[in-house]
Amino acid sequence: MDVSYGGVAAKVFRTVIPGEVGQVSLGGLMLSVLAALDGRQTLGQVSEKIGISSPDISQAITKLIDMRLVESIERPVCILDREFIDFLVFRMSLAIGPLGTIIVEDWFEDLGFNKHNFPSLRAVDLVNYLSREIPREEKRIEFKEEMLRKIREKGY
Numbered sequence: 001m002d003v004s005y006g007g008v009a010a011k012v013f014r015t016v017i018p019g020e021v022g023q024v025s026l027g028g029l030m031l032s033v034l035a036a037l038d039g040r041q042t043l044g045q046v047s048e049k050i051g052i053s054s055p056d057i058s059q060a061i062t063k064l065i066d067m068r069l070v071e072s073i074e075r076p077v078c079i080l081d082r083e084f085i086d087f088l089v090f091r092m093s094l095a096i097g098p099l100g101t102i103i104v105e106d107w108f109e110d111l112g113f114n115k116h117n118f119p120s121l122r123a124v125d126l127v128n129y130l131s132r133e134i135p136r137e138e139k140r141i142e143f144k145e146e147m148l149r150k151i152r153e154k155g156y
Contacts (some may be wrong), residue, residue: 014039078120120156
């Protein structure tokens, strides 16, 4: 399993209680991650919820997997399609100008993904992050409204 953040951020994990656990020693970070895994939220969502950086949560999940205390729940992950990404870049560029493209790419990377593997279930999060980059309130509101309409249209 790819345990780099981009490789696991869209995966969902749940805790597992093996038959013979024995003694296990976990630090505060690993306990926080273990407690936050609910079998519904992606690792990216858990990371944001408990305020842990991408490298830290990747390291914690790797150790928890090695200790057999968590397992990945396999489910199909829908990825943002090209039409949506093109629309996103277009709307961001309308809101702030030519830097819109760069800011979108930077946010993909900051969230541990790229435009080819960004999970659609995080589309609203992405729009919220991007909207913070828009200084003019009327442009920010327009951007969010248009993007949320597109998210509903796409079924994300």
